[in-house]
Amino acid sequence: MTTTDPTWRARAGCRDExxxxxxxxxxxxxxxxxxxxxxxxxxxxxxxxADANARRERHGIWGGFERTDKGRAQRPVGRPPNGGHRIRSGAQ
Known part of the structure; x- marks a missing residue:
């Protein structure tokens, strides 16, 4: 099953909403x-x-995120928001 396979919708928590x-x-x-x-x-x-992102959905709440939230949602889990680069403190 791919993330854009529509069969996942049968298990969606919102299916009766x-x-x-x-x-x-x-x-x-x-x-x-x-x-x-x-x-x-x-x-x-x-x-x-993932399906909303694949369809480039511009409006609504999808997977618990709104359009303004999606940038954070697309970042892989465990990866720092700065692109994986460590920020060093102090001069070296």
Whole structure:
């Protein structure tokens, strides 16, 4: 199964939810939090986010992330955000 294989959707935590929940108004923090809480317990959140990225989805909450969050989500787990370069303190 690839990350863009649609069969993962049958296991999605949001499958019985109103899709509008995942496209909240910008100022609707309560709806945004509710959608992300559903994603937080979803067994296929990673596949959801990967699928949205593959489709270049520009709106909505996918895999618990919004468009502004995706940069952090795409970074491989365990890899430092500075690209793997160590930052040295002090002069050497």
């Amino acid at each position: 109103d899709p509008e929940l995942f496209f909240p108004n910008e100022a609707d923090d309560a709806t945004r939090a509710r959608a992300k809480a559903i994603c937080a317990t979803c067994p296929v959140a990673f596949q959801c986010l």
